[in-house]
Amino acid sequence: MKRYKTILIKGLLLGSLFSCDYGDLNLNPNLPSTAPLSSLLSGSQGVIAFSSGADLAQITNTFTQHLSGIVLQAAAWDRYNVDAEAGGPFNTFYAGPMQDLSTLIRQAQDTKANGYEGIGKILMAYSLGTMTSLYGDIPYSDALKGAVNPYPKFDSQESIYQQIQTLLDEGITLLKSADATNSPGNDDLIYKGNLPKWIAAAYTFKARYALHLSKANPEAASKALAALYDGTTYRGIARTADDCDFNFGTGVTESNPWSQLVQQRNDFRLGKQFVDLLKVTPADPRLPLFAKPNAASSYSGSPAGQGQATDSQIGSYFTTATTPVSLITYAEAKFIEAEARLRVNGTDVQAETALKAAISASVEKVTKGAVPAADLTAFVANRGTFTGDAANRLRQVITQKYIALFTQPEVWTDWRRTGYPALQPAFGGTNGLNPGGEIPRRLPVPLGERLNNPSAPKDNPSVQTPRFYWDK
Numbered sequence: 391m392k393r394y395k396t397i398l399i400k401g402l403l404l405g406s407l408f409s410c411d412y413g414d415l416n417l418n419p420n421l422p423s424t425a426p427l428s429s430l431l432s433g434s435q436g437v438i439a440f441s442s443g444a445d446l447a448q449i450t451n452t453f454t455q456h457l458s459g460i461v462l463q464a465a466a467w468d469r470y471n472v473d474a475e476a477g478g479p480f481n482t483f484y485a486g487p488m489q490d491l492s493t494l495i496r497q498a499q500d501t502k503a504n505g506y507e508g509i510g511k512i513l514m515a516y517s518l519g520t521m522t523s524l525y526g527d528i529p530y531s532d533a534l535k536g537a538v539n540p541y542p543k544f545d546s547q548e549s550i551y552q553q554i555q556t557l558l559d560e561g562i563t564l565l566k567s568a569d570a571t572n573s574p575g576n577d578d579l580i581y582k583g584n585l586p587k588w589i590a591a592a593y594t595f596k597a598r599y600a601l602h603l604s605k606a607n608p609e610a611a612s613k614a615l616a617a618l619y620d621g622t623t624y625r626g627i628a629r630t631a632d633d634c635d636f637n638f639g640t641g642v643t644e645s646n647p648w649s650q651l652v653q654q655r656n657d658f659r660l661g662k663q664f665v666d667l668l669k670v671t672p673a674d675p676r677l678p679l680f681a682k683p684n685a686a687s688s689y690s691g692s693p694a695g696q697g698q699a700t701d702s703q704i705g706s707y708f709t710t711a712t713t714p715v716s717l718i719t720y721a722e723a724k725f726i727e728a729e730a731r732l733r734v735n736g737t738d739v740q741a742e743t744a745l746k747a748a749i750s751a752s753v754e755k756v757t758k759g760a761v762p763a764a765d766l767t768a769f770v771a772n773r774g775t776f777t778g779d780a781a782n783r784l785r786q787v788i789t790q791k792y793i794a795l796f797t798q799p800e801v802w803t804d805w806r807r808t809g810y811p812a813l814q815p816a817f818g819g820t821n822g823l824n825p826g827g828e829i830p831r832r833l834p835v836p837l838g839e840r841l842n843n844p845s846a847p848k849d850n851p852s853v854q855t856p857r858f859y860w861d862k
Contacts, residue, residue, distance in 0.1 A: 427506045428577035430494040434487035434513060435579045439636030441486075442520065442799065443715035444647040446479040448658065450524075450802040453830050454792070455661035455813055458692035460699050464657040469695045469818040470830055470853060477836025479524060484533070488517050492534040505573020505585060508564030512592045515557040516717060519599050522550045523803045524833045526858045527847060543845045544835075547859040554599050558592050565589050580636055580717075587627075591634040593617050594626040594723045598800070601726055604733065605807050606860040611733035614726055626723040630755050635714035645711035648797065652709045659701040663813060665691030667793055672769060676756045679707035680796055695816030707756050708797055716798060721755070724748035725791040729784065736780035745787055746774035752794035785810045806831055806861050824853045831861060 451457045452467045459468035463475060491514045498507035521528045528550060532542030545553075565585045575583040581591075596617035603610040618626040627633065638646040642653075651658070660681050668677040669689060681689050681702040692701045707713060725748040731741035750770050753761060761769070773790055776783045788810035795801045805813065813829060820827035823834060830853035839846040849856055 424497065425490075425493065427494060427498060427501075427503055428574065430490045430497075431506060431509065431574055432577050432579050434490040434494065434510075435636060437482065437486045438513065438517065439715040439717070440647050441479060441482045442717065443797065444651070445475065445482075446520070446524070447647075447797050447799050448651070449476075449479075449833075450799040451797060452658075452661075454801045454805055455663040455694050455816075456792075456796050456801070457658045457664075457704075458661045458694060458697035458701070459658055460692075460697035461657045462655070464655075465697060468697055469816055469821070470824045470827075471821050472830070472853060473823050473834055473837065473851060476833045477838055479833075480521065480528075480836045481838070483517050483521055484529075488514065489534055491517065501572075503572040504564045505568035505583070508561040508568060508585075509574065509578065509588055511557045511561035511564065512588060512595065515554045515561070515592075515595060515599075518550055518554050518557070519595070519602075520799065522547050522554075523602070523799065525835060526832055526856070529845075532845075541843045541845045544847055551599060551603060551860075555596060558596050558599075562589055562592050565592075580634060587632050587634075590625060590627045590632060591718060594634075594718050594726070597626060597723065597726045597730070598718060601730060602803060602807065603860045604729075605862070611730040614730040615734065618723065618727055618730075626727075627718065627720045630720045630751050633714075633719040633755075634717040635719075636717070637714045638712055640711050646708070646713050646715060648704060648708040648713070649711045652704060656703065659697055659699065659703060660689075660691040662691035662693050662701075663811065664793070664796070665689055665702060667789065667811070672772060674773075674793065675753055675761045675765070675769060676707075676793070679705050679756050681705045693817065694814070695818045719751070719755075721748045721751040721794050722791070722800070724751065725787060725794065728787045729791075732780060732784055732787065736783065741783070741787075742774065742776050745776075745790065746770050748794065749774050749790050784808065805829075806858075823851055826854065828854060830854065832856075832858060 448457065448464070449467050449472060452459060452464070453470075457464075459465040466472070466474075491510050494510040495507055495514065498504070498510060518528070518530060526547050527544040528547075529542035530545050530550060530553060532539055535542070565588055568585055570583075573583055573585060581587045594617075597614040600610050600613040600617055607613075618624060638644055665681060668674040668680065677689060682705050684690050684700060684702050690701045692698045724744045728741045728744035728748060731738040731744065750766060753766060753769065774786075776786060788804055788808050791804060792801050792811055804810070815828050819829075824830065832853060834851035834853060835847055835849075840851065
């Protein structure tokens with residue numbers, strides 16, 4: 391079932407995005423053998439952004455208890471019943487933007503369009519990082535080859551992370567050698583062809599995906615810092631104005647996915663865990679923008695698995711039509727830095743500096759600079775000053791990141807690899823895919839792949855096992 395109206399972004403028909411039957415993930419019969427690089431780039435960016443902010447974010451933010459579902463699929467997800475639609479993001483990414491990006495990269499190589507190829511590889515790395523954080527082992531080395539290989543093997547998650555870093559390194563190298571003659575302009579709907587901004591985003595993605603491996607690789611934190619810094623020179627996203635954001639339009643079919651969700655379905659309320667964190671004294675200035683007041687003119691959230699229509703709805707920041715979907719931001723870069731510094735050296739004073747910068751950036755972005763400077767300084771000091779031992783400091787960093795990255799899929803990965811914030815399983819979360827009722831740690835391999843691809847993993851579908859390479 392399609393969850394939203396077809397979205398039209400800047401004249402690009404992005405199509406019916408969710409829970410559709412795409413057939414074999416390698417075959418896109420509607421894609422011409424050649425297509426303009428500009429269309430391939432713009433189209434892939436639009437679908438990536440919309441999908442990342444729609445089912446993908448809604449499922450993961452339900453698991454992390456930012457959201458609670460009250461009806462239909464949302465209520466099912468709130469109790470971890472996800473198999474019917476778990477394949478939506480997989481089908482969308484593989485049959486849509488990943489297919490287009492593969493074509494873009496190939497055609498850009500043929501025409502020496504280094505700017506297009508570099509951005510294409512960065513977006514492919516993001517797509518792989520997104521898919522593997524949901525499904526673990528995924529197709530790549532055998533995939534995206536059309537009818538030549540309709541049943542690709544699933545590569546190990548460890549090899550996918552290696553490929554992500556390779557794609558990002560290659561993308562950076564290509565962009566450093568590109569110029570205006572072989573690069574996009576306004577057809578790049580994220581940075582308008584600004585290659586230094588893409589390079590900074592790529593280094594920040596490198597840091598993100600390095601830190602994903604914090605449980606599996608003792609060098610993960612050092613590698614994250616090495617991505618953000620060349621020696622002592624910072625090279626990640628350096629200000630909120632340079633966030634890797636996809637901006638939406640004002641029309642009904644151009645608005646961001648959260649705006650469309652509330653207008654058409656309104657089947658989520660905020661989670662109690664999330665609202666309670668925002669209400670801690672002094673109250674978070676993002677609270678009235680993340681949440682709408684309930685009927686009692688207060689703010690309340692629903693316990694996991696017990697969504698109540700009377701609790702607070704998603705607030706105006708995300709339901710405003712033009713609010714962007716963020717792929718990665720300056721605030722996240724500084725949260726990554728804070729965590730990485732703590733893991734390398736629990737007494738590094740720059741870790742607290744990075745944490746405060748991250749909180750400040752998020753508050754200023756969400757409130758559009760409306761918080762008086764003195765009030766912002768006091769709030770950041772309250773939330774960002776370290777207390778206790780190294781474990782408590784890490785808890786502070788991840789908890790504040792959990793708040794700042796509301797609506798972003800990254801928060802589920804953070805919870806799985808750190809255990810923060812402390813969450814209790816949802817009421818009624820026991821089902822055939824989740825017999826123990828625990829919070830999901832993965833999505834099952836999509837039903838279509840299990841039925842049709844003989845190369846797909848043969849494990850019984852589960853939201854717990856097999857545990858990911860980085861989550862053991």
